[in-house]
Amino acid sequence: MTWKHTLKTALTGLTTNRSRSALTILGIVIGITAIMLVVSLGAGAQELILGQVQGLGTNTIAVIPGREPTGPSDVSFLFSDSLKEKDVVALKNRANVPGLKSIMPTVIGAGVASYGSNTYQVSIFGATDLMAEIFDLHPNGDFISPDDVLSRSDVAVLGSKVAEHMFTNGEDPLVNKIKIKNRNFRVIGVLPPTGGGSLFNFDAMVLVPYTTAQDYITGKKSFSRLIMQAVSDNVVQSTADDITLTLRESHGITDPTKDDFTVQTQQDLANRLGTITSALTWFLVAVASIALFVGGVGIMNIMLVAVTERTREIGLRKALGATDRDILTQFLLEAVLLTAIGGIIGIILGASLAFITALGLSQGLGVNWTFVFPWNGAAMGLSVSAMIGLIFGGYPASQASKKSPIEALRYE
């Protein structure tokens, strides 16, 4: 029997029992839909996160005090005060780090800001004028200037939520002063809302010159982070290496395992976040695969029933000249067609659901969520569902092919 006619016969077998065929593939449809949805949303999330990370500039390098924890008990270096002014001086030396374009020490703290009787718990971010460039900030009014940093001015740029909660009576923040830790800060700028989807949420932050933050907010001479830019993307890695060597020398460290700082490039961060999201995605895919397995068992069950029900048909076909192989391929093809159709429906359904979800997320949450059609998920879904047909259809099909024609013809 030719493949064309085996296919035709299998299709006829499926269409004569339409509603049962539809119910049979439901498990496969649900499984593939779930996988498509998870893979698509995972890819969307990854794109969103990576987009934001890359939005910070791929030439950005950050130094964090303390080394990366190597185990659960190794937290002592997490919050260390290892980054000092002398490190900044050393890093600024062109002889040490030739690829460095700019450096921004930052200081992160927290406190209560108040205006009149309004108070608000804020994060305080001590930075320099470079902050606006790196994070692409466009405040209403002014941003921190180099002079502000040098002269330790009491100026502040407010996040949108901070401004909203402090100035409740419609006052113009830009002509007023707010109080943080009993010190008055002149408001020089207000940031537009960044939205909930941003990696860095500036809405509840107050930005001040880092020098001012050191003096009046944290009271420490150390930095929370050093954020640097390499002159070009090509030298990011070599610059990061230079930074490491410079800081080791500055800290008098000879054993690299005793580093009390961590150098991170944007690429590192992107890779790490990428690893996390894909690990999460594949975990969810594994969970969704359970549905596929259950669907496969359903297929086997129905195929076994169909084989029994069609015993006479099998006997007849054999009497008319069908070989065992003809019968095997017919029933196997029926199972594979069934699951492949289920797979295709699942792919379409899953992609549509993912598209709707992407639409809902970008409109409802105001994040820039793009719909990703997961070609790898679709290819996997289709091949997996066809595989399920082969595996779970194999046993019933072999049962069918082994039927003796006379037993089958006698079957009532």
Next chain:
Amino acid sequence: MNIIEVTDLKKSYHEGADTIALNKVSFSVRKGEFLAIMGPSGSGKSTLLHLLGLLDVPTSGKYVFNGKNTQTYSSNELADLRNREIGFVFQSFNLLPRTTVFDNVKLPLYYSNIPESKWEEKAQEAVESVGLGHRMFHSSGELSGGEKQRVAIARALVTDPEVIFADEPTGNLDSKSGKTVMAIMQHLNEEHGKTIVLITHETSTAEHSERIIRLMDGEIESDEKVKNRLTANDEFVK
């Protein structure tokens, strides 16, 4: 020339104690002969038909079909032989449900070596030869019992086989439809030279044949020519 030659055919089943269904059966059938096999139920006539039709293999004995010693044939070769040289007509018709007359008749061609370009023509010819041209594209479920059996005969004819094996072909039919079926059988035998082997327990049906083999307890009881052969005249046979 003999199309069927069986020698000492034996078939036993192993169900607890050995049950012997057929024993020491020897006979031959001439090409173009019309043979009826009779016997009460349990006499082994169905078993014999299954063996003759190559649907089952004997426990021992020799079966030469159309010059081929079938003992040495693999199951695939037997399937091919069934397809090319044998046509079956069953008591319960065995048509595919929800399938048109035309497609039912076409079914054996799927498993044949006949080129696809000739399928339609062959199927159409077969359907018309049993007088069902007007029912060509009706679903098998819409037909009467007699019509169903005629479709089954058309299906058996479509590959132009040497022999037609009919297992109680009139068993599920009223006498009028039964007569029509027998008329077609006789017509096929006389006009087209088909060898026909028919199983029946009705003497009236058997007497349409030339020769009757009677089985009893798995052995041949008698093998004789029909003296007053019946002729089924019917409007379908011109």
